[in-house]
Amino acid sequence: MWQLYQFPLCPFSRKVRLLLSEKGVPYELWRENPWEGRDEFLNRNPAGRTPVLQDPARGITLVDSRAICEYFEETVDRSPMINGTAANRAEIRRLVALFDENFFGDVTAPMLHERMKKRLIYRQSPDSRVLREAMKLAHEHLYYIDHLIDHRPWLAGPTMSLADLAAAAQISVADYLGGLDWTGHDQARDWYAVFKSRPSFRPLLSERMEVIQPPSHYADVNA
Amino acid sequence: MWQLYQFPLCPFSRKVRLLLSEKGVPYELWRENPWEGRDEFLNRNPAGRTPVLQDPARGITLVDSRAICEYFEETVDRSPMINGTAANRAEIRRLVALFDENFFGDVTAPMLHERMKKRLIYRQSPDSRVLREAMKLAHEHLYYIDHLIDHRPWLAGPTMSLADLAAAAQISVADYLGGLDWTGHDQARDWYAVFKSRPSFRPLLSERMEVIQPPSHYADVNA
Numbered sequence: 001m002w003q004l005y006q007f008p009l010c011p012f013s014r015k016v017r018l019l020l021s022e023k024g025v026p027y028e029l030w031r032e033n034p035w036e037g038r039d040e041f042l043n044r045n046p047a048g049r050t051p052v053l054q055d056p057a058r059g060i061t062l063v064d065s066r067a068i069c070e071y072f073e074e075t076v077d078r079s080p081m082i083n084g085t086a087a088n089r090a091e092i093r094r095l096v097a098l099f100d101e102n103f104f105g106d107v108t109a110p111m112l113h114e115r116m117k118k119r120l121i122y123r124q125s126p127d128s129r130v131l132r133e134a135m136k137l138a139h140e141h142l143y144y145i146d147h148l149i150d151h152r153p154w155l156a157g158p159t160m161s162l163a164d165l166a167a168a169a170q171i172s173v174a175d176y177l178g179g180l181d182w183t184g185h186d187q188a189r190d191w192y193a194v195f196k197s198r199p200s201f202r203p204l205l206s207e208r209m210e211v212i213q214p215p216s217h218y219a220d221v222n223a
Numbered sequence: 224m225w226q227l228y229q230f231p232l233c234p235f236s237r238k239v240r241l242l243l244s245e246k247g248v249p250y251e252l253w254r255e256n257p258w259e260g261r262d263e264f265l266n267r268n269p270a271g272r273t274p275v276l277q278d279p280a281r282g283i284t285l286v287d288s289r290a291i292c293e294y295f296e297e298t299v300d301r302s303p304m305i306n307g308t309a310a311n312r313a314e315i316r317r318l319v320a321l322f323d324e325n326f327f328g329d330v331t332a333p334m335l336h337e338r339m340k341k342r343l344i345y346r347q348s349p350d351s352r353v354l355r356e357a358m359k360l361a362h363e364h365l366y367y368i369d370h371l372i373d374h375r376p377w378l379a380g381p382t383m384s385l386a387d388l389a390a391a392a393q394i395s396v397a398d399y400l401g402g403l404d405w406t407g408h409d410q411a412r413d414w415y416a417v418f419k420s421r422p423s424f425r426p427l428l429s430e431r432m433e434v435i436q437p438p439s440h441y442a443d444v445n446a
Contacts, residue, residue, distance in 0.1 A: 067316035086297045093290035
């Protein structure tokens, strides 16, 4: 059985979990706080980041969320998530990078720092200016999702793809941490509501990260 | 003809240029300073980053260096760079992520900020503490390359791969900006020396970024 080293609010682990569930690949959750820098974890992944996916029986260790997703896309035929022509696949990967890098850097990373790390590790109060800036940038990203959904059924085209999983993973963490104001983003909200009711998404929405509580709408599939 | 929007010290554009050259795909260089945030460029790529690769005749725009590399890996058979079993390919992509994200974040990005942006844009002096920290972290990355090359001919295995191109691209920018001390890194230096003499690498080594001059060893294939 695959063992996924992760913590509940890691957006990249969430992306991998969504992909594994959609493809029907069973896995166990192993908790890892990468900020603790455990030697055993750093030996598995010198980059010091989650997720890491390991199958001890077969001696395989997979590192980096995009490398993990490409691995299962290549080895499991069910529910293709990087599909279509080379140009379609490039569009999917462009959007994965946009959410993994820009949305994460603009929104998820500062929210995680202010609302999770400062609470659990540094015992500090969040900086309201940083939170406001992250929420402002979140609006820009939601507007871009509105724009995409105006033109396409799913973010990268006619079918659900890894772009949708990457976006939903980042958004779910930002939403958990109270970083999203959905007012005026009807298209993005409708797209995300479809996601929240998928079987692959339900386990994520029911998990909690220690003392940090999400807003009431977070796990409500009708909100 | 493909048009590559880039600036001379963009490590991600360098990775794409190395891949295109190794695969024999002709392209033109178009200069883009992403920090200027030109509307025309942001329309091409809302992420606001280089490289962007466009073929106006065919109406194709490719964005994000990893998406671009995967596109040419899928469409051009010559010189495969993400090759082997699914596990081999996962190892190549793990290392690409390590250099694109960790090496870039630890070394290339702070060096670019202190030595390029502060000089060309902000007209400030570099912060020597930031430079020292980046150079310290560069040593850790070079030790990891030493370790890999102790066990393998190329970074990800028996043949040259996108992992080598990603690493060489980051290293070449850090080296240009004086961020690397090669003392004690014989394996990494020997691996990089092989790269410097490849036809795909020569054009990069001969380019200069405005007033910023590299150290004398930078373009010397015997240094």
